Amino acid sequence: MEKKLVRCNINGKDVETYLDVRSSLTDMLRNDYRLTSVKKGCEVGECGACNVIIDGECYNSCIYLAVWAEGKHIRTLESLLGPNGELSDIQQAFVDEAAVQCGFCTPGFIMTAVKILESGKEYTREELRKQLSGHLCRCTGYENILNAVEKTMKKRLGKA
Amino acid sequence: MYDFSALYEATSVQNAVELMQAHPSAVLIAGGSDVLIKMREGKLAGAELISIYKLDELREVTMDPDGALRIGPMTSFSHATNSPMLQKYMPVLGESADTAGGPQLRSIGTLGGTICTGVTSADTASTQVAYDAVLEITSVSGIRKLSIHDFYKGPGKVDLQPGELLTAILIPKESYENCFGYYIKYAMRNAMDIATIGCSVNVVLSPDRKTIRRMRIAYGVAGPVPMRARTAEAALNGMPVGEAAIAAIGEEVLKDVNPRTSWRASAEFRKQIISETARRGLKAAIERAGGVF
Numbered sequence: 001m002e003k004k005l006v007r008c009n010i011n012g013k014d015v016e017t018y019l020d021v022r023s024s025l026t027d028m029l030r031n032d033y034r035l036t037s038v039k040k041g042c043e044v045g046e047c048g049a050c051n052v053i054i055d056g057e058c059y060n061s062c063i064y065l066a067v068w069a070e071g072k073h074i075r076t077l078e079s080l081l082g083p084n085g086e087l088s089d090i091q092q093a094f095v096d097e098a099a100v101q102c103g104f105c106t107p108g109f110i111m112t113a114v115k116i117l118e119s120g121k122e123y124t125r126e127e128l129r130k131q132l133s134g135h136l137c138r139c140t141g142y143e144n145i146l147n148a149v150e151k152t153m154k155k156r157l158g159k160a
Numbered sequence: 161m162y163d164f165s166a167l168y169e170a171t172s173v174q175n176a177v178e179l180m181q182a183h184p185s186a187v188l189i190a191g192g193s194d195v196l197i198k199m200r201e202g203k204l205a206g207a208e209l210i211s212i213y214k215l216d217e218l219r220e221v222t223m224d225p226d227g228a229l230r231i232g233p234m235t236s237f238s239h240a241t242n243s244p245m246l247q248k249y250m251p252v253l254g255e256s257a258d259t260a261g262g263p264q265l266r267s268i269g270t271l272g273g274t275i276c277t278g279v280t281s282a283d284t285a286s287t288q289v290a291y292d293a294v295l296e297i298t299s300v301s302g303i304r305k306l307s308i309h310d311f312y313k314g315p316g317k318v319d320l321q322p323g324e325l326l327t328a329i330l331i332p333k334e335s336y337e338n339c340f341g342y343y344i345k346y347a348m349r350n351a352m353d354i355a356t357i358g359c360s361v362n363v364v365l366s367p368d369r370k371t372i373r374r375m376r377i378a379y380g381v382a383g384p385v386p387m388r389a390r391t392a393e394a395a396l397n398g399m400p401v402g403e404a405a406i407a408a409i410g411e412e413v414l415k416d417v418n419p420r421t422s423w424r425a426s427a428e429f430r431k432q433i434i435s436e437t438a439r440r441g442l443k444a445a446i447e448r449a450g451g452v453f
C-alpha cells in the first residue's frame with residue numbers, strides 16, 4: 001500500500017514518519033509513536049476513548065485519517081507528565097475523586113477536561129455535562145468524573 | 161487501518177473536481193464522519209477515496225457582494241457555532257449544529273457533508289431548508305446553483321452528479337434579514353443521539369412587532385427528507401402575534417407532515433412532538449424577534 005510522509009508536532013515535538021495511508025490517527029499515535037494512552041474503544045466515533053487535541057480542538061482520532069495530521073499540533077495524555085513523572089492536577093483529581101475504575105475511558109476524558117480547563121472559563125455543572133458528553137464510561141457512573149473536572153476548574157480559577 | 165484501496169488528497173477545488181472526473185467511482189470524503197463509519201461497517205470495502213479535508217478555502221463563512229452568506233461546506237459544526245458572521249446574522253444555524261453528536265463529533269462533522277448524505281435527521285439540515293439555502297455546485301464544466309429544496313431527491317438521495325462538488329451553501333439576504341430563528345431537537349438522550357424530530361422555525365415580524373409578516377418552518381424526520389410545512393406557513397403569515405397563532409401552528413403543521421413509525425418512535429408520538437415543537441419553536445422565535453405575548 002502507498003506510503004506517505006506525515007510531519008506534525010506531537011506533544012511539543014516535531015516528528016515525521018512514513019505511513020500507510022490507510023492508517024487512522026489512532027493507529028499512527030499508538031503504533032508509530034507508542035502513545036498508548038490513546039485507546040481503541042468503539043472505533044466509530046461514539047465513545048471518546050481515542051480523543052486527542054488537534055490544534056486546540058478535541059477529535060476522536062479513530063475517525064480521523066492519519067495523513068490529515070500533516071502540519072498539525074497534536075496533544076495526547078502523555079503530554080501531561082511532569083519532568084519527574086508527576087501527575088498533573090487534573091489527573092490527580094481523577095485519582096482523588098475515584099473517577100477512575102478500569103481506566104479505559106480516562107485518557108479521553110482527561111484530554112477533554114484539559115481543553116475545558118485551558119479555556120480559563122468557569123462552567124456550570126450543566127455546561128460541564130454537555131462538554132463531557134462525547135465520552136462513555138462503563139464503570140464510574142460519571143458523577144465522580146464531573147466532580148474531578150469541576151473541582152480542578154474551581155481550583156485553577158482560585159475559587160476553591 | 162481503513163479498508164480503502166487508494167487515497168487522493170485534493171490540493172484545491174479545481175484539483176478536487178479534476179480528481180473526481182479522473183476517478184468517477186471514487187468516494188469523496190470531507191470530515192469523514194459518515195464515510196469512515198460506513199467503511200468500518202465494511203460497506204465501502206476497497207473503495208478509492210478523494211479527500212477534500214485540507215481545502216481550508218472551503219471552511220470559511222463570508223458575505224457575498226449581494227449580501228448572501230457564503231458558508232463553506234467544510235465548515236465544521238463547532239466552527240459554525242463559533243463563527244462571528246453566523247452569530248450575528250443567523251445564530252440558529254450554529255445553535256442547531258451545537259446539538260449534533262458530542263463535542264468531538266462537532267469538530268469533524270461538516271455542514272456540507274450533513275446535507276450531501278441526504279439524511280432527514282441531520283440537525284443543521286432543517287435550518288438550511290428553513291432559510292431557503294441555495295447550493296453552489298462545482299464540476300470541471302463549471303458552476304451551477306440550485307435551491308436546497310430541489311437538492312433533496314429522497315432518503316439518502318441528493319442531486320449531485322458524478323464529478324460534482326458542493327462548494328458553497330448560500331443563505332440569501334432576504335432569508336436572514338430581520339429574521340429570527342429557533343431550533344429544537346427532540347431526542348431520547350441529551351447527547352450523542354439522533355433526532356426523533358428536529359424543528360427549525362424562523363419569523364420576520366412587522367415593524368411594530370405585532371404581526372407575523374413571514375414565518376418559515378422546517379422539520380427533520382417528519383418525512384423522508386428535511387421538509388418545509390408550507391400549509392402551516394401560509395396559514396400563519398399575516399396573523400397577529402399572540403397565543404392564537406401558537407395554537408394554530410400546532411394544528412396546521414399536521415396537515416403537512418408524514419412521519420413514520422420506527423423503533424425510535426411511533427408515528428402518533430412523532431405527530432405529538434411535531435405539534436409541540438412547532439408551538440414552542442414559534443413562540444421562542446417570536447420572542448427573539450421582540451414580539452410579546
Ligand SMILES: Cc1cc2nc3c(=O)[nH]c(=O)nc-3n(C[C@H](O)[C@H](O)[C@H](O)COP(=O)(O)OP(=O)(O)OC[C@H]3O[C@@H](n4cnc5c(N)ncnc54)[C@H](O)[C@@H]3O)c2cc1C
Nearest residue numbers: 190191192193194195260261269270273274276282283326
Ligand atoms: C458518533 C456520531 C454521531 C453523530 N450524531 C449526529 C447528530 O446528532 N446529528 C447529526 O446531524 N449528525 C450526526 N452524525 C452524522 C454526521 O456527523 C454528519 O452526517 C456529518 O455532518 C457528515 O459530514 P462529514 O463531512 O463528516 O461527512 P463525510 O463522511 O465526509 O461525507 C458524507 C457524505 O457527503 C459527501 N460529501 C461531503 N462533502 C461533500 C461536498 N462538499 N460535495 C459533495 N459531496 C460531499 C460524501 O461524499 C459522503 O457521501 C453523527 C455521526 C457520528 C459518527
Ligand code: FES
Nearest residue numbers: 041042043048062
Ligand atoms: S474509539 Fe474513537 S470514539 Fe470510540
Ligand code: FES
Nearest residue numbers: 101102137138139
Ligand atoms: S473507568 Fe472504566 S470505562 Fe470509565
